[in-house]
Amino acid sequence: MRPLRDAQLGAFTFFASALPHDVCGSNGLPLTPNSIKILGRFQILKTFTHPRLCQYVDISRGKHERLVVVAEHYESSLSDFQRQGKTASPDKVLQVAYEALEGLEFMNKHGMVHRALAPNNVLMDRQGNVKLAKFGLYYMTDRGGDVDFPIGFPSYLAPEVIAQGSFHASDPSNKEAPPPSGPKSDVWSLGVLLFEMCAGRRLLHNIEISERLKFILTLGCMDDIVTVLAEEHGCLDTIKDLPENVLELLRKCLTFLPSKRPTPAELLGDGVFNEISCSYTPFQKPLSLFSSALRCAHLELPEDISDLCKEEEEDYLSERAIDEVYHLWCLAGGDLEKELTNQGIIQSKPPLCTLPKFLLEDGESFGQGRDRSFLLDDTTVTLSLCQLRNRLKDVGGEAYYPLLEDEQSNSQDLSTSVTLPLIIRERDTEYQLTRIAYPYKKDLVWKDARVDIPPLVRGLAWSALLGIEGDIQAKYDGIDKDTPIPTDRQIEVDIPRCHQYDELLSSPQGHIKFRRVLKAWVVSHPDLVYWQGLDSLCAPFLYLNFNNEALAYACMSAFIPKYLYNFFLKDNSHVIQEYLTVFSQMISFHDPELSNHLNQIGFIPDLYAIPWFLTMFTHVFPLHKIFHLWDTLLLGNSSFPFCIGVAILQQLRDRLLANGFNECILLFSDLPVSYALEEHGGRRGNQCELEIDIERCVHESIKLFIWTPKSATYRQHAQPPKTAASGADGNGFGRPLAYYFSDYQDTPRTDLSREPLALADLKAELSPRISAEDLIDLCELSLGGVGKKARAGKPKIVAVDIRSAEDFSRGHLSGSVNIPYSSAFNADGELTQCPGTGVLHAFRGRVIVVISHAMKSGVTFTSHLVKVNFPRVCMLDGGIGKMRSTGLLTVPSPQI
Template sequence: MIGLSNDTLGYASLGASTFLASAHPSESCGSNGLPLTPNSVRILGRSQLLYTVSHPHLCSYVSIQRGKHERLIVVQEFYKCDLLAAWNNHQEFQTEKRLIQVMHEVMQGLVYLNKLGISCCCNLCPRNLLIDPYGKAKMNGYGLYYMTEQGTAVSFPIGNEFSAPEVLIAGACPELRPAGGGGNPSSDVWSLALMFLSLILPTQTKSGHKEPLEISVATVLLMASKSDHDDLASAIIDQKPQLLEKFEMLSAATQDLLRSCLKFDPTSRPSPIDLLSHPAFAGLTLTAPVDPQPRPFPRCTIASPRKAFPPMDEMLSNYPLPDDCMTLNHDGVKTGIGGLRERSMREVYHLWQLAGGQAEQELVRHGFIISRPPILVKSSSEDTEARKLPLVIREKDVEYQFHRIILFHRLLRAYPYYRSRIVADAHMDIPPYHRGEVWAALLGVDGDTISTYAEIDKVTPTSTDRQIEVDIPRCHQYDELLSSPRAHQKFTRLLKAWVVSHPGLVYWQGLDSLTAPFLYLNFNNEALAYACLTAFIKKYLHKFFLRDNSAVIQEYLAKFCHLVAFHDPLLFSHLASIGFVPELYAIPWFLTMYTHVFPLSQIFHVWDTLLLHPASLALCVAAAILRHLRHQLLDFSFNDCILLFSDMPDINIEQVVKDSVDLHLETPVSLLYRHHAPPSSDRDTEQHLSGPLNDLSSITLAEQRSEICGRISGADVVRLSEALPGSLLVVDTRPQHLFQTGSLMNAWNAPGELWMREGDSPSEDGGPQLVLEQAKLRAVGKMAVVVMGTKAAHHLTLQVCEQLVEAGVARVCLLHGGVDVFQASGHLVVPSPGAS
């Protein structure tokens, strides 16, 4: 175990720096579908290795903290004198011997980092090479490239004018950076040699002062791409001959060191560990071991007794020491450091934090972190990001709801003139704050609802009063508001008002559940709740509350069976085989429009969509519920299904609503035709087509209940064929000689005799299995499989439909009236010879 660094504070200070990690795009996820880990978190985890760095020529990392908005704050050992300041203020740092010593010390630190697993710093420059009071070099900021995953976790390039050419190119073009590469140690060798070259070959200013040789990034890249030389030192001397004399004054070993370290090809440069044995460093010894030393417990966590500092007279002259470094004896003589400066840096920083110190506040106080007020710009288009969020989240989003409330407030003030706009915007979602008013607008409520409601006798006893009194205490009593006595009174008045004002209808159990959503949303406006209830029943439950509603219910259930068989024949066949028919579970769904099944919070979302569509969408909601439970139902027996629907499991109601709309769009309009549908219900009434193509009124209830597949009108077949050519598979079951007299375009002739079951008289063209396989192949990707024949052979056409459904072919429907409906419409064509 290497353990944490416990270097003594001594004459050092603690320096803080900060940077921002790059942020991921909103709502972005990884390949596993989970949100991406913030880059600041990745950096924080990776940086923990830096705490273990302990070497005389490397500044210790004391703290790495994560702040708000992907900010990271780094606290590190710091000295007020860097290499450039020492070069300017101390003559000895301008000599070859001293600079070679500094270079050797830095090289030891690089070798230590390489052995620790930090292959490259990419951040070496004079300001990051600090000089301690005794003239020893210490690298600062060497962990930035490592902790940011080679710079991929930040949006700024890591490097400077002393960086190697390959580092500069990778910073400008990140796509050229090797994938997963940890950096090349020879890049740091380049930076160190370039710093040495700039200091050992200074230029003279007009005032007589020396300045380091300036070598721009552009010059380095230009020479790397076009120079005839292998190394930068030779290229610069060739470009500036006046430097040749100074360069030749260096020892031969130093010249060789610079040329080898500044080679343009990174693979030709020596590594730091190779350079330790270079002749230029002959006579210099290692300050400390370059191998990270494992330390046993407790030395790996507890600081060892500090070594004595060298005498003060060995310090650099006029070195900028911290103010609290010196202590005085009783004679007033400076005796060196004491107190907290004898403790480790991490201990001192911890105690400083306990005393209330915060690195981020210090950076703010010194102007390194500046909070600027946000600049708000009015968007030219609506924000679409929030619309992509789930509905339950959008309903909790303050800003999103603020804009939706304002929008619907304005639209409702212009009702009924803006009803079409209300409908259009409600397709996105309905703000809960205005849900009651929006529902009333969608239902077309208008006029003096208060006077109408006031004129209804809600006091005189009726024969239904007893049943109402029994039902109300069981209606959505989990809700605090609806369980209150005042709510029960309002329930009673609303139900009595509806019964009295509709003498042709009766009270059925479930009417109380239908009333609950409207009362909840309009608790203080009974008149509006009554008007909404009346309009809702008229549109979505037409004739359901007749005294004898068996025909209405049976037709509704038959249509539901047709819908399930159309979209999911496998599930339909399984439920039919175990005897689990809709009469056992679906009647409460339809009679209460699901208010008896789901809590109010989910009913609101179901009805938000239901009110925007025809009454037939209610059938699709039931089909979507079965689709949601499909995998369970296919494995369940009859008893299992009974138990499942006796206590409806939790389902994703938003997904169910979405699926129901999709099913409604994918279902031909005529397939949902009902005799008892409200007059305003959408029907297939193409005006330019003749009557027989639209007329479905001749279908009897007995036929609907006995047939597995629903019937499609001729008008729907023509409309789908013209709008989406090739989207239908038309199966003509007539004999071939009748098929040749005329059929629909691209129809497939499969005579009914070919579909006869095993045991019947065989066919010359093959058995039913072969025809079924062909039908399955042809039905792939079709919006509907339309089976048609003649009226005389209607039983044969039904048999074909049944076989297709039992075989699992989806979207099978029966053409109402057979081929005969097209005889006078001009849609039949004579197939080409050989067509089948």
């Protein structure tokens, strides 16, 4: 979006037509409210950026189908000429005509017409340039079918529009809608406006509407409509004195028959604008963010960057984008309905005055008719920025230039705020001002994302974290999304049930976009298939990139291989089973007491965790919680979801430990629907007790992740190694933790790497295995024989060697503890003495790595530690044999 500059923010409101409550659609679901339809169509209007159009910013839906639209606004308009009773100069008329036609032509290229041209909708900025307002009203209301008022003003409507009459979709007497208005209808409206500028008065102002419409329709019998209008209003001499090119323009605009009337594009190329057109530079569409061309090549910075912020009276806020200013206005306490109420646009009435009309059997009616406040009030209220400016008055000018690198000052500014809860930071005006700029370097994106991701730029930040680049639009356009495929039926069934509490995703436009993005993914991945849950996975990306399907598709296509590699194979049972088994081992590793209880009652992950991981928790949580969860998920590697799952279980830990199988099934069966009830303010059964604290879940997940050796989550069905690690140093939570946040699969394979394990063998082990290279790194050892420098943030670890004392004395890992297997178990693997007592008890809480000679004894030993609730137990893959070639085994010196 362009900067605010000398513009203001304006808001206007109207009501959508109400639908009957007892009518359902063909799918058996309630009809989509007209306000939701309008809200969905409105979104594309926000992408229209043209110097002759007022930028749309936002739309909000209130009670009783009320909609409030926010857009760029200017106080000056063509109405000023009428109020002053002055005629405009010919040059001014040509300027207004040319600039208005530029805006109309741009709209026509996007398949839209204005249909509401009137003096108060042709605004003027401080330089006197035209800005067309309310140009999207006809489109967003489906040509007026979703509202109870006509689109346009009778005095300015083209004859062919008047001849069609009015149409209301809610009126049962209407069988079909009239054909849509074309670009030529706006040319007539513009001609009336230009005529009024030349005459210095309004046309047909003092005549009843019905007479006005009759007069316009009779103009078809006139040879020279301009002369007839001039005679009718007593300004014939004024009109005759106009230059020939202005008169020619008026005649062409006020051509009665649409077939002979030119379009805006044809008028722009007409000879009447030969002298004025050369002074205008053709509009060029701004370059896309995902483009090979340099978007900022023309920008220049002063030699001393500090010069940018020295002007004390400089209005830095006006240089920020309009959507940013509005976002900050809302954070500073801006309330749209309050502003409209203060201006008298919204008027509250006592309940007794709003009783509906009802009919008796004899046809007698009682109650009031349609409240006229439900019709369109064309007033635009200017939103005051005083409260926002007062809030930001103490903010230095440097904060408005966030792309200027000054790490010291930035860290000082953020140091006090980042300690606050995330929900408070997201609502803090000053903090968000410093955060909403999109960093221009990849490492800065990762660095800033580790702090938090501002809601306003979340979609772009996610795309950067996922490494999206290149001409994504061309790739998306090249995918066939129209040819029917077998999956279409399932997609059609799933979409109306996917996050439909959200107004945007539940709109018809949302369904259309859902269908296109999902189908694009299915068609472009022929080796994979559509599984139920893919729609939930798509929802966050579509919501954040509603007007950029290509980016939503690209993000989804990058997300799935990273976190859900091969989950969508036609036969994904081996992938899912391995994933759930590793998750089960993670529960045992971090919370053995909970793991033992769940295993004892038979409540295995297969019964509850498949929807978690298949949809990356989007089936469990509402979108606003998914955003915060994925902000962190995208910084971690493919094993981070395991830690999220364990963190969720730990929040429900007390209830799980206190209940049996049936109660746990009921508990988890409520989780997928809890968000829908929460969004609608409802509760069912124990819904309020199932609330998951996402911020706590995120913090706990990071702690669990840090304590998890990276090879412990090794999966042979995970994504193959990539050529380069993504992100800053391949990690998302700081350079000291790079070891943990790069995928184990990305590390080069060596003789010390973990070996694949058959699924049956993997399921037989309660504890995870770790690789020899992982053990070496965690123990701060060096293959060269010299101890490595300890890194901050690494978990404390102890190696427990369960070989016999004799074998231990022949060579062992430095610092390891010897607890012979034979001292705790007999030859049949039966327990004779608990190894959890004595010396091992002192290491409780550390990562315990069991080193054995035979893996069978290691499995028995670690399983027993888990059963007696020892946390963080794992064993060395390959046993002591993997360590023999490293030269790290030491032999104790003989006693003298």
